[in-house]
Amino acid sequence: MKIAFVVQRYGKEVMGGSELHCRQVAERLAGTGHDCTVFTTTAKDYVSWKNEYPEGSTLLNGVAIQRYDVEKEREIDAFNSFSDQIFFNPRTHEDEIEWMDQQGPNSLRLLEAIADQQSRHDLFIFFTYLYYNTYWGLKRVSGKKALVPTAHDEPALRLGIMREVFSAPDAFVFNTLAEKTMLTKHFSFEGKYSDIVGVGVEIPKPQYSAGFSSKHGLESPFILYAGRIEPGKGCSELIDYFIRYHSRNPSINLVLIGKLLMELPAHPGIHYLGFLPPDEKNQAMAAALVSVHPSHLESLCMAALESLAIETPILVQGQTEPLKQHCVSGDCGLWYSEYADFAASLDLLLSDGNLRTALGRKGKEYVKQNYSWEKIIKKYERLFKNLVPSFGEIGV
Amino acid sequence: MTDNRDNKNKAEMDIRIDYDNVDVKDIMSQIQDRIAAQAEAPSEKENKKEEPVRSLSMPELPDPQPTRVPISKSKRILLKLMRPFTPLIKLLILPVQHEFMESVYRLDFTNKRLDHLNQKMEQVLESLSGELYRSTDHLSTKIDEYNDALNLRLDLAFHDLGKAMEYTKLLHSLSHNLVVEMSKLKIEEEDMKIKARILEKDFEFLNNRERALEKQVFK
Numbered sequence: 001m002k003i004a005f006v007v008q009r010y011g012k013e014v015m016g017g018s019e020l021h022c023r024q025v026a027e028r029l030a031g032t033g034h035d036c037t038v039f040t041t042t043a044k045d046y047v048s049w050k051n052e053y054p055e056g057s058t059l060l061n062g063v064a065i066q067r068y069d070v071e072k073e074r075e076i077d078a079f080n081s082f083s084d085q086i087f088f089n090p091r092t093h094e095d096e097i098e099w100m101d102q103q104g105p106n107s108l109r110l111l112e113a114i115a116d117q118q119s120r121h122d123l124f125i126f127f128t129y130l131y132y133n134t135y136w137g138l139k140r141v142s143g144k145k146a147l148v149p150t151a152h153d154e155p156a157l158r159l160g161i162m163r164e165v166f167s168a169p170d171a172f173v174f175n176t177l178a179e180k181t182m183l184t185k186h187f188s189f190e191g192k193y194s195d196i197v198g199v200g201v202e203i204p205k206p207q208y209s210a211g212f213s214s215k216h217g218l219e220s221p222f223i224l225y226a227g228r229i230e231p232g233k234g235c236s237e238l239i240d241y242f243i244r245y246h247s248r249n250p251s252i253n254l255v256l257i258g259k260l261l262m263e264l265p266a267h268p269g270i271h272y273l274g275f276l277p278p279d280e281k282n283q284a285m286a287a288a289l290v291s292v293h294p295s296h297l298e299s300l301c302m303a304a305l306e307s308l309a310i311e312t313p314i315l316v317q318g319q320t321e322p323l324k325q326h327c328v329s330g331d332c333g334l335w336y337s338e339y340a341d342f343a344a345s346l347d348l349l350l351s352d353g354n355l356r357t358a359l360g361r362k363g364k365e366y367v368k369q370n371y372s373w374e375k376i377i378k379k380y381e382r383l384f385k386n387l388v389p390s391f392g393e394i395g396v
Numbered sequence: 397m398t399d400n401r402d403n404k405n406k407a408e409m410d411i412r413i414d415y416d417n418v419d420v421k422d423i424m425s426q427i428q429d430r431i432a433a434q435a436e437a438p439s440e441k442e443n444k445k446e447e448p449v450r451s452l453s454m455p456e457l458p459d460p461q462p463t464r465v466p467i468s469k470s471k472r473i474l475l476k477l478m479r480p481f482t483p484l485i486k487l488l489i490l491p492v493q494h495e496f497m498e499s500v501y502r503l504d505f506t507n508k509r510l511d512h513l514n515q516k517m518e519q520v521l522e523s524l525s526g527e528l529y530r531s532t533d534h535l536s537t538k539i540d541e542y543n544d545a546l547n548l549r550l551d552l553a554f555h556d557l558g559k560a561m562e563y564t565k566l567l568h569s570l571s572h573n574l575v576v577e578m579s580k581l582k583i584e585e586e587d588m589k590i591k592a593r594i595l596e597k598d599f600e601f602l603n604n605r606e607r608a609l610e611k612q613v614f615k
Contacts, residue, residue: 247502265509331418334427340435344427348411358418 002035004121010040018150022127030062037064049105068110087155096161115140138168146171152297175300178321200373201305209287222253224288230261234294308363330366
């Protein structure tokens with residue numbers, strides 16, 4: 001089948017949640033014999049949408065990529081203040097269109113390419129509901145289209161134009177039941193195909209974690225945060241909680257890995273190790289006693305699933321429903337919503353090795369059951385069969 | 397290592413766990429109950445917390461006032477000299493020091509955070525004032541530009557108005573002259589008409605005279 005993906009950024013260096021999600025799905029589907037093309041921009045940076053990749057066509061791991069220049073960079077400060085004004089004041093449809101224009105990434109040539117080439121594809125899959133390319137792209141495609149919203153509860157969902165976004169697709173692919181439940185409060189999906197799919201996670205080979213701590217000079221046991229280190233991901237709150245916790249448990253360290261986008265306090269218990277390659281990230285997860293996922297805005301959290309695949313239990317922000325649901329559905333982690341819960345849950349996890357082992361084992365089973373690539377691909381193919389009845393016939 | 401240290405924490409928390417069938421909801425509800433119970437009786441816990449610190453440090457303290465032991469004269473003088481510093485010495489010896497150090501550490505950390513936040517705020521204020529200055533500058537330049545353009549347009553308008561006034565004056569004068577000339581012409585016309593009538597009468601008289609003369613001649 002000929003599948004087109006539309007996503008705001010795409011590439012080996014792009015590590016954002018939904019963009020990586022799109023790449024993994026496209027590459028896996030291409031690996032099973034589907035003809036996959038990605039329509040995207042030349043931007044690498046999601047803050048400014050600065051054109052960094054060359055414009056044109058290229059191939060990455062069996063997936064054809066068509067990149068188009070972004071016409072204007074995003075002025076994030078102006079956009080943020082405009083968003084505050086739009087979200088919390090009466091607004092018109094024109095205001096919301098202006099908001100979407102400022103949100104970006106604006107690429108009319110991308111939209112024209114989607115419109116021109118739509119007859120060459122059996123299905124369009126749009127990733128992330130939030131951006132310009134999805135809002136206008138959905139309007140340009142008259143054929144079959146599906147949306148992977150990767151949504152979390154945020155003010156943008158309450159904009160009137162989002163009703164247009166969620167009414168246009170023929171099918172929806174949710175990451176978790178929590179995401180679907182949350183979106184159902186805002187939009188109706190009646191009569192449309194939808195499924196809870198998520199993304200696949202490879203179960204890595206057993207990790208030899210012993211060398212990791214000595215390599216990075218970590219003498220004491222540690223808890224791990226993996227991902228973009230920024231206030232929007234709940235890192236400020238995590239660091240505040242950890243510093244309070246460390247004052248009475250000084251033998252525990254907090255190790256952070258990933259792209260650093262905020263200032264970290266100079267503290268003897270906090271260690272930033274930079275951006276680690278996948279193998280070393282797995283070693284870090286295996287060496288950690290617990291991995292922490294403090295984000296208030298998540299629709300899936302791949303880092304949590306990767307940690308569970310390595311049998312490291314998770315401690316998550318309980319107000320983020322998808323994260324809490326991983327813990328409850330898999331019986332594989334604990335959660336917190338304030339410092340007292342954080343300290344008590346961490347106390348228990350750190351003090352009870354048997355509990356960590358039991359949670360880790362259950363976590364791995366949960367990932368195998370729900371997030372193996374085999375199951376994810378089957379779910380996507382069920383979607384294709386539903387939307388394109390000729391799917392499965394020779395040549396389709 | 398951690399397990400040994402924190403087994404105490406676990407014992408303190410007293411959470412019942414079935415390791416074969418872990419139920420995280422049950423664990424979390426036990427944790428919540430435990431936190432709620434601790435919140436209800438904070439004073440008891442604080443007392444319990446402080447107890448071991450005292451019991452650890454107090455027996456090692458030297459008695460600050462050994463009254464019955466004979467003291468040499470020089471030692472007595474030394475003690476007398478040191479008496480004003482007794483609170484400080486006590487502060488350094490007693491377990492208060494630990495808490496004091498901890499408070500100092502926390503205050504130091506808080507100060508660092510405050511410094512960091514202050515620095516951040518200053519940066520933001522600086523960028524804001526820069527932005528404001530730039531905006532004001534830009535605004536005043538724009539206002540000047542608009543002023544200049546407006547003045548130019550006003551000058552042109554006044555110039556055109558002056559011209560229009562001159563034209564009006566000229567037109568007025570022209571109209572006046574035209575009226576005068578027309579009046580003159582009218583008078584002249586009247587004059588000419590009268591002259592024509594006189595000439596007609598003269599002509600008629602001459603005709604009559606001619607006919608009368610002709611009659612006289614042919615008679």
